[in-house]
Amino acid sequence: MDFISILSVFVMACFVGYYVVWSVTPALHTPLMAVTNAISSVIVVGALVAGAAEGSAISKWLGLAAVVLASVNIFGGFAVTERMLAMYKKKEKK
Amino acid sequence: MEHVAPPSWVGLAYLAAGVLFIMALRGLSSPATSRAGNRYGIIGMTIAMVTTLATHGLASLPEIIGAIAIGGGLGFVTARKIKMTDMPQLVAAFHSLVGMAAVLVGLAAYLNPYAFGISGPDGIIEVQSRIEMGLGIAIGAITFSGSVIAFLKLNGNMSGSPIMLPGRHVINLGTLVAIIGLTGYFTVDQSPWVLATITALSFLIGFLLIIPIGGADMPVVVSMLNSYSGWAAAAMGFTLHNTAMIITGALVGSSGAILSYIMCKAMNRSFISVIAGGFGAAPEAGSGGAAKVQRPWKRGAAEDAAYLMKEAENVIIIPGYGMAVAQAQHVLREMGDLLKKQGVNVKYAIHPVAGRMPGHMNVLLAEANVPYDEVFELEDINGEFAQADVAFIIGANDVVNPSAKTDKSSPIYGMPVFDVDKAKTVMFIKRSMGGVGYAGVDNDVFYMDQTMMLLADAKKMVEDINKALAH
16 A cells, blocks of 8 residues: 555544544543544554564564553453443433 | 565554544444444454564563463453442553553564564664654653543542642753754664663653643643643654554544543643643632622522422433442433333433543443433533523532633633523532532532522432432
């Protein structure tokens, strides 16, 4: 992909992010932070590439270390979001 | 290893992951759809990881599975054990990990550029990739060290009061200029020392940026670091030409930026003044000295409070962080239940900066089984205080301080506050008359005619009220 296509994706995603996040109810701002934390660990993609690549032992170990860190976030982030969201309950109808 | 263009399904898979992440955030527009949203996020992440492993990782699969198991296990256990009051620390800690992961990935890409497709077999990295790499590492390092300081402050390992270095603005600006300058130089000289210096200076500035920021501004800092972690992921996405990373980075970056904006607005503070730091330091001598005149106030007992609330039609409860510190949320919900049994209309009013991070108080109330449709935001409920018989303030202070509306010299002037003075009766739970709020200012609400001060530990006081209500 050339730079302009990548930049286009980025700029569009910023706008999507802007509108989507404003529509998040303030009551869920803490889960929002927890889940953005989890998804920003998609950086694990880069870590996996480094961890799997041949050619540089140091690079590989750095990659594996990054996989560990990102995995803490992915599993921890989604799990804690799930835990929080499960607590939000509506008033019982009488 | 030859560089062949990846099959087109790979690009589509990353795009699908990006779209699922958008849907994950979209789900959070209402508690009813939020859990489905979280599932979309999990599916998106699974697609992204499986795609990468299928195209790259088959060679060293055992090591990678091991790394995922170690990290994933740690994260999962932490997520299950963490107390909801400690959520801001956890989020800060998670931010630091994203930052560090970005730094490590950036360094790995620098050491093995050919594997990342950003250099020819000769190892000369493309100029554009050098800028992206430098920026990604810099933002990642700032996110890491900044989040570590935020974590230490929130967790109480470090004092919440600002640490002011002399000449810090000059030092910070100089460091920032040096980082940008070196990133520019990196495009002509890809020697290790250049990238190493960028990395070191970025760790340093993340640390320097957060130490002067006081505890009261932590909600802004946590949101800001959330944003940085997103931009770090986006910069790495540019380096790796990966759509999933770019879309996610942009989403998270905007999310954190919007939350920072909301927090700043809720405290009527400009973003620049938060970054400049120092808020919440000891008040200057002279200011407030005149206000220290003893003024009369009324003290109430739990029985009086219980009686008045039982007779009331509308009660609005305003919880603040002090409630969470006293672990009073569960007894507070019991109080709400007892009042509802008496036919009282009970609502909870939440200020955007109640708690230590955006939405923190809502989570704490949800944990105590308060239904979310009884919980209202500042602008939705502020008009209802005129009809309220009782405004019940527990663990909050600055967010009900009328001097934010009237006193131009007050440090919290202009901050939107609850109009509790319009309620017929105000009940204010406070440990003693001595302490002041986070911002260090006196509160006129204590001395109003209709105010009843309930001086005790918040949990103890609500328990006593509950006992009186049960009679």
